[in-house]
Amino acid sequence: MDRDGIKHVQSERLRETVERVYFNVPYYRNRMQKAGIGPESINSIDDLHKLPFTTKQDLRDNYPFGLFAVPMSEIVRVHASSGTTGKPTVVGYTRSDIATWSEVMARTLTSAGANRNDFIHIAYGYGLFTGGLGLHYGGEKIGASVIPISGGNTARQIQLMHDFGSTVLACTPSYALHLAEAIQESGIRREELKLRVGVFGAEPWTENMRREIEEKLQIKAIDIYGLSEVIGPGVASECQVQDGLHINEDHFYAEIIDPVTLLVLPEGSSGELVFTTITKEGLPLIRYRTRDLTRLNYEKCKCGRTMVRMEKCLGRSDDMLIIRGVNLFPSQVESVLLEMSEINPHYLLIVDRINNLDTLELKVEVDEAFFQDKISQLEALRQKLQTNLENSIGLGIKVTLVEPKVIERSEGKAKRVIDNRKF
Amino acid sequence: MIINQLSVFLENKSGRLTEVLEVLGKENIRITALSVADTAEFGILRLIVPDPEKTRELLKKHNFTVNLTEVISVMAPNEAQHYAKILRVLSDLNISVEYTYAFSLGDKSLIILRCSNTDEAIKALKSHEVEFLKASDLYKI
Numbered sequence: 001m002d003r004d005g006i007k008h009v010q011s012e013r014l015r016e017t018v019e020r021v022y023f024n025v026p027y028y029r030n031r032m033q034k035a036g037i038g039p040e041s042i043n044s045i046d047d048l049h050k051l052p053f054t055t056k057q058d059l060r061d062n063y064p065f066g067l068f069a070v071p072m073s074e075i076v077r078v079h080a081s082s083g084t085t086g087k088p089t090v091v092g093y094t095r096s097d098i099a100t101w102s103e104v105m106a107r108t109l110t111s112a113g114a115n116r117n118d119f120i121h122i123a124y125g126y127g128l129f130t131g132g133l134g135l136h137y138g139g140e141k142i143g144a145s146v147i148p149i150s151g152g153n154t155a156r157q158i159q160l161m162h163d164f165g166s167t168v169l170a171c172t173p174s175y176a177l178h179l180a181e182a183i184q185e186s187g188i189r190r191e192e193l194k195l196r197v198g199v200f201g202a203e204p205w206t207e208n209m210r211r212e213i214e215e216k217l218q219i220k221a222i223d224i225y226g227l228s229e230v231i232g233p234g235v236a237s238e239c240q241v242q243d244g245l246h247i248n249e250d251h252f253y254a255e256i257i258d259p260v261t262l263l264v265l266p267e268g269s270s271g272e273l274v275f276t277t278i279t280k281e282g283l284p285l286i287r288y289r290t291r292d293l294t295r296l297n298y299e300k301c302k303c304g305r306t307m308v309r310m311e312k313c314l315g316r317s318d319d320m321l322i323i324r325g326v327n328l329f330p331s332q333v334e335s336v337l338l339e340m341s342e343i344n345p346h347y348l349l350i351v352d353r354i355n356n357l358d359t360l361e362l363k364v365e366v367d368e369a370f371f372q373d374k375i376s377q378l379e380a381l382r383q384k385l386q387t388n389l390e391n392s393i394g395l396g397i398k399v400t401l402v403e404p405k406v407i408e409r410s411e412g413k414a415k416r417v418i419d420n421r422k423f
Numbered sequence: 424m425i426i427n428q429l430s431v432f433l434e435n436k437s438g439r440l441t442e443v444l445e446v447l448g449k450e451n452i453r454i455t456a457l458s459v460a461d462t463a464e465f466g467i468l469r470l471i472v473p474d475p476e477k478t479r480e481l482l483k484k485h486n487f488t489v490n491l492t493e494v495i496s497v498m499a500p501n502e503a504q505h506y507a508k509i510l511r512v513l514s515d516l517n518i519s520v521e522y523t524y525a526f527s528l529g530d531k532s533l534i535i536l537r538c539s540n541t542d543e544a545i546k547a548l549k550s551h552e553v554e555f556l557k558a559s560d561l562y563k564i
Binding site: 366368371372373374375378379382400401402403404405 | 464489
């Protein structure tokens with residue numbers, strides 16, 4: 001379809017979506033009324049700039065289901081991902097949304113070269129995280145044989161990869177590298193495996209990493225992009241040309257804005273990616289700020305498709321970290337620390353990548369008033385902190401108690417995160 | 424007989440213990456006894472010094488986390504059976520010894536004890552004619 005045709009379809013779907021949120025979501029109705037606009041003000045994509053932005057905070061403020069546009073009886077699935085503090089960001093799907101999700105995931109897998117004869121090895125986590133189930137439904141839709149192995153237990157992954165004959169690998173890029181090395185060290189030779197292509201996402205990864213994965217695993221490494229608020233994986237994905245990720249813009253309309261001024265930037269500029277869902281029913285979102293930084297390319301791709309492409313995302317306009325594919329905001333750590341009087345609120349988060357797996361360490365100062373003479377008491381404190389954190393952030397973390405003043409103080413905003421990873 | 428022992432929190436990093444001792448050395452502080460309790464993650468340095476309060480302030484000024492803990496100082500004949508008797512007296516009364524360390528002084532030995540209940544421990548040991556060492560005498564060693 002040419003760009004004009006695409007725009008026509010998008011405008012029609014936008015009108016429907018705006019009506020849907022105006023009449024069904026009090027939060028959007030209030031904001032639109034305050035801005036003096038109603039559904040009749042929005043006729044096409046060109047009017048999108050009149051509408052307000054939506055942020056993660058808005059989802060949190062309306063936790064859990066406040067932004068849903070249908071009654072809960074029509075929601076057939078709920079997923080969640082990390083919010084800026086303790087509360088997760090919750091998303092919901094109607095039956096039709098699940099069908100849409102399966103469709104965009106089917107496109108993702110097909111453009112990666114997968115078909116019904118493939119064995120899709122899904123090592124993304126299954127559960128509230130959208131990665132596992134997203135790939136799962138896409139794999140079933142194309143008729144492939146889906147292996148829902150989820151994350152962890154690398155030795156078993158390799159064994160089953162061998163025994164079942166997995167051909168398509170779905171996991172985070174860092175886990176793919178980890179697997180590559182584990183295969184070399186296992187008794188199983190690469191020639192005994194049937195892996196052909198991988199679809200990797202949920203965390204940023206460079207061209208260098210891609211080359212490394214392709215060399216070490218001897219597969220084609222395809223970049224996929226998504227976020228649960230928009231739908232999950234399936235928002236955008238690479239084709240065989242591997243020159244940008246095609247956005248499924250018949251379902252998700254993309255804009256690039258300046259994260260400071262919030263103005264829409266001209267075609268081809270780098271800036272923050274904003275999505276408006278134009279077909280979702282359960283949780284339609286207007287101009288959702290992803291905080292991911294990228295650039296859009298509207299030229300026709302060598303593969304023949306005209307859907308706009310986005311560049312690999314490598315940066316963010318906020319302080320969110322992605323660790324082993326899981327979102328983490330430093331403020332989540334802070335809110336756990338503030339609840340414990342035994343420690344000073346001065347902390348340092350150190351992120352590293354060892355053997356291709358992300359590691360997380362928290363250095364925290366013991367408060368002098370709490371320090372007594374007992375080893376067991378300090379050990380208990382360290383353990384309590386580790387447990388509270390792991391329960392709250394959903395990630396393994398090593399807690400190290402340090403002496404006071406080890407952690408730099410500063411006049412303004414203290415540097416709380418050291419990220420030693422180089423992608 | 425009740426001694427204020429200094430405890431200092433140490434990160435498991437090379438040079439931390441050295442730094443504490445250098446700080447004390449610069450002020451010519453005499454150390455009567457020293458021990459380190461360690462785990463894989465961190466350690467607690469325990470010191471017996473003549474002026475615990477002043478030394479604590481000094482270390483705090485150098486950004487160490489310190490605290491004072493009451494321990495008991497006992498003088499006993501330098502034979503294992505006497506040490507055993509002391510520990511038996513305490514365990515019979517369900518007073519737990521969190522830690523202890525001891526030094527030979529020739530015929531006698533100096534024993535430091537940290538008990539779950541300092542006053543009860545002193546009462547019990549007194550009634551068994553255990554000899555205590557006064558703080559002022561301890562610091563003369």
